[in-house]
Amino acid sequence: MNGKLEPGLYIVATPIGNLSDLTPRAAETLARADLIAVEDSRVTAKLLQHIGVKRPMQPYHDHNADKVRPGLIARMASEAIALASDAGTPLISDPGYKLVRDARAAGVMVTTIPGPSAVIAALTLAGLPTDRFAFFGFLPARAGARAAAIADAGTFRGTLAFYESGPRLAATLAALRDGLGDREAAVAREISKRFEETVTGPLSALAARYESNPPKGEIVIVVGPPGEAETASEADMDAALREAMKTLSPSRAAAEVAARLGLPRRQVYERAQQLK
Ligand code: SAM
Numbered sequence: 549m550n551g552k553l554e555p556g557l558y559i560v561a562t563p564i565g566n567l568s569d570l571t572p573r574a575a576e577t578l579a580r581a582d583l584i585a586v587e588d589s590r591v592t593a594k595l596l597q598h599i600g601v602k603r604p605m606q607p608y609h610d611h612n613a614d615k616v617r618p619g620l621i622a623r624m625a626s627e628a629i630a631l632a633s634d635a636g637t638p639l640i641s642d643p644g645y646k647l648v649r650d651a652r653a654a655g656v657m658v659t660t661i662p663g664p665s666a667v668i669a670a671l672t673l674a675g676l677p678t679d680r681f682a683f684f685g686f687l688p689a690r691a692g693a694r695a696a697a698i699a700d701a702g703t704f705r706g707t708l709a710f711y712e713s714g715p716r717l718a719a720t721l722a723a724l725r726d727g728l729g730d731r732e733a734a735v736a737r738e739i740s741k742r743f744e745e746t747v748t749g750p751l752s753a754l755a756a757r758y759e760s761n762p763p764k765g766e767i768v769i770v771v772g773p774p775g776e777a778e779t780a781s782e783a784d785m786d787a788a789l790r791e792a793m794k795t796l797s798p799s800r801a802a803a804e805v806a807a808r809l810g811l812p813r814r815q816v817y818e819r820a821q822q823l824k
Contacts, residue, residue, distance in 0.1 A: 553580045553628035557651040559644065560584075560630045561637040561663030564766075565741035567598050574661045575599045581630035585620055587643065591634040613643055617650060624656040637665040641685040641711055666739060667709045670768035673746045674734035677773060680706030687712070687720060694720070698727035702807025708771040714763045721755035724771055729808060732772040738765040774810025782819075785811060789820050798824045 558577050563569040578584060579601040585608035586592040592605060608616055608631070620629055633642035651658050667683050682704045687694045701708050708728075712720050717735065724733070734748045735758070743765065747754065751771065780788075788809060792801035798820040805820075806813040 551580065553577065553582075554657060555624060555626050555628055556657030556659065557624050557647065558628060558630040559638050559648070559658070559660040560632045561661060561665065562592075562595055562632050562635060564636045564664045564666050564669065564739060565744075567595065569664050569740060570595065570599065571661065571663050574663055577628075577630055577661050578603065578632065580628065582627035583620075583623065584630045584632055585616075585647070586632050587634045592632055595632075608647070609643055613646065617647055620647065621650050621654050621656070624651055624654070635664075635666075637663065640665050640667065640683075664740070666711065666736075666766065666768050669739045670709060670734070670736035670746075670770050671707070673736045673739070674707075674770035674772075675748060676707050676732060676734060676770055678707065680704075680773070681709060682706060683709045685711055687723075689716070691723070694723055695727055698723055699804050699807040702728045702810070703803065703813050705810075705812075706773050710769045710771075712767045712769050714765060714767060717763060717767055717769075718755055718759040720769065721751055721758060724769070725751035725755055727807060728771060729774065729810060731774065734770045735763075736768045736770065737763055739768070741765070780809035780811060785809060785816060785819060786823065789816065789823055793820065793824065 558581060560574050560577050562574065578596065581603055584592060584603050584605050586605045587609050589605045589607055596602060606616060623629055631638045631644055631647060638644040648658055671678050671681060684701050687697050687710055730750045730752045733751045733754055734746055735754055736746045738744045785805065788805045789801055792804050796804065799817060802817040802820040803813060806816040
């Protein structure tokens with residue numbers, strides 16, 4: 549683990565729970581970097597301690613990123629700067645994309661040391677189709693904004709993945725059921741840690757399970773694509789559109805109904821235009 553690294557930016561994935569998941573190349577890069585840009589230096593210090601190294605760290609998070617980014621970019625011309633978040637892959641619901649964008653614009657070398665990410669780990673656990681999936685990070689906390697985001701997510705005809713916290717889990721599962729229909733889903737919790745658990749079932753059953761029993765720990769929700777059995781009839785679509793258009797414009801009603809019934813948006817929009 550000696551010798552200098554080529555100058556540039558090194559995106560380093562770190563474990564999402566089990567420290568043994570740090571890859572040898574990630575450990576070597578952290579050990580040899582001139583500086584590590586970190587979300588929280590206390591968290592990364594524990595990881596460095598685990599591999600027995602000490603390196604200089606520079607906090608890089610949502611509150612100081614704009615201020616410290618130019619200095620980091622300038623240093624990348626002659627030094628190896630690693631970027632590590634508290635857990636998992638940087639840039640995935642974590643800071644970093646503007647650092648990569650500006651590093652590229654400055655013409656410095658950018659490379660990644662891939663490794664764990666909770667969304668990918670959860671997709672492997674859920675037992676739901678993985679040929680087409682979309683990741684939406686954390687849904688908004690406010691009910692209205694959350695419902696709109698879910699309607700938007702529902703226009704994607706594949707598996708959906710969301711990050712969530714224990715106290716909000718039941719309300720989010722209920723909102724997903726209301727917005728998407730009662731699709732098959734999975735709640736993957738504490739992946740790679742001692743109390744790892746994945747519970748699968750329809751959204752309604754998962755919402756009921758967690759309502760009286762909010763779980764602890766870190767969570768990924770995976771929701772399966774709309775199934776054949778859920779394909780709504782034209783009568784269902786017309787009834788839903790008439791109801792929705794009492795309060796929404798035809799295009800918003802079409803978006804909402806398409807997401808809820810798992811129908812193609814264009815088809816529902818054309819019907820909304822006929823019914824208005
Ligand atoms: N960059 C990280 C990644 O690649 O997964 C994600 C960072 S995001 C701020 C943190 C969220 O990821 C948590 O709130 C949780 O939803 C999810 N998460 C992280 N570790 C997890 C784990 N071990 N099990 C389940 N979900 C996890």
